[in-house]
Amino acid sequence: MKNLALDSASHALFFDIDGTLLDIAARPDDVSVPASLKTGLQQLTRKFGGALALVSGRSIRDIDRLFGDLKPRASGCHGGELRLLPGGDVFMAASGRLPPGIMDNLKRLAASHRGLLLEDKGVCVAVHYRAAPTLGAALRYELEGIIARSGEVGLTVLPGRLVYEIKRNHVDKGTAVAAFMRLPAFAGRRPVFIGDDITDIAAFTVVKREGGGAWSVGRELAPATRIFDDASDVRAWIAAEARAYVQGDARTERPAAATTAAGYGT
Ligand SMILES: O=P(O)(O)OC[C@H]1O[C@H](O[C@H]2O[C@H](CO)[C@@H](O)[C@H](O)[C@H]2O)[C@H](O)[C@@H](O)[C@@H]1O
Numbered sequence: 001m002k003n004l005a006l007d008s009a010s011h012a013l014f015f016d017i018d019g020t021l022l023d024i025a026a027r028p029d030d031v032s033v034p035a036s037l038k039t040g041l042q043q044l045t046r047k048f049g050g051a052l053a054l055v056s057g058r059s060i061r062d063i064d065r066l067f068g069d070l071k072p073r074a075s076g077c078h079g080g081e082l083r084l085l086p087g088g089d090v091f092m093a094a095s096g097r098l099p100p101g102i103m104d105n106l107k108r109l110a111a112s113h114r115g116l117l118l119e120d121k122g123v124c125v126a127v128h129y130r131a132a133p134t135l136g137a138a139l140r141y142e143l144e145g146i147i148a149r150s151g152e153v154g155l156t157v158l159p160g161r162l163v164y165e166i167k168r169n170h171v172d173k174g175t176a177v178a179a180f181m182r183l184p185a186f187a188g189r190r191p192v193f194i195g196d197d198i199t200d201i202a203a204f205t206v207v208k209r210e211g212g213g214a215w216s217v218g219r220e221l222a223p224a225t226r227i228f229d230d231a232s233d234v235r236a237w238i239a240a241e242a243r244a245y246v247q248g249d250a251r252t253e254r255p256a257a258a259t260t261a262a263g264y265g266t
């Protein structure tokens with residue numbers, strides 16, 4: 001773990017989930033969320049005056065299944081869903097579910113290839129091929145064909161870690177970060193985004209434009225500067241930052257600005 005002290009009064013934090021906070025597992029449901037991570041994120045949220053959000057390809061419903069009571073500010077489905085306030089309402093930044101015709105074709109495709117797993121997330125869908133890694137390029141070709149033949153415009157195939165995501169192309173993790181940065185709890189702060197995948201590059205680009213930090217996990221992902229070795233390295237950093245806050249370490253901490261009684265800004 002590197003020594004990366006951030007000023008909690010002037011930075012905002014954004015975390016990707018899979019591969020960044022959580023270790024990669026064979027299937028989406030196989031991941032585990034350590035209790036210490038939930039506690040650490042809760043403490044960091046207070047430390048940074050509420051300026052913390054999870055920005056994921058998972059749906060917010062799935063994020064809540066994993067993180068339980070935390071109910072953080074979050075974006076799901078690669079910018080397609082937004083929950084701007086902790087525990088608040090989720091609204092769709094992308095326009096509706098994928099058309100039934102496309103879903104039917106995706107189901108047929110998944111049923112005809114051993115090892116494919118369809119994850120229907122509502123405003124986006126993931127086609128996982130971790131159990132059939134050699135399908136990669138051919139699968140992408142098939143997916144682009146399904147979209148083209150549907151006549152639906154504005155959809156894109158986004159490659160991730162042994163997965164292709166089908167999503168609306170007017171939203172991404174960058175549009176999600178920009179939406180959070182307009183909120184009072186975030187405005188004027190320098191955003192730091194931590195992510196592990198090419199699906200995070202849109203967010204890296206936005207935080208760099210805002211004068212913030214783009215930190216990747218496990219590999220170089222321009223324009224990010226690689227900082228963390230893996231997800232356990234990120235979790236250790238969160239735990240250390242949270243510990244310093246709880247212990248009131250006078251050398252690194254300043255009172256968080258504009259927090260409510262619950263510790264969350266607006
Ligand atoms: O943006 P993220 O928070 O990183 O989410 C990206 C996708 O993560 C999940 O899939 C990935 O992680 C799984 C569990 O480790 C793994 O089995 C799979 O191969 C990975 O692609 C999630 O299932 C997707 O919905 C997210 O979009």
Ligand SMILES: [Mg+2]
Nearest residue numbers: 016018019197
């Ligand atoms: Mg990730």
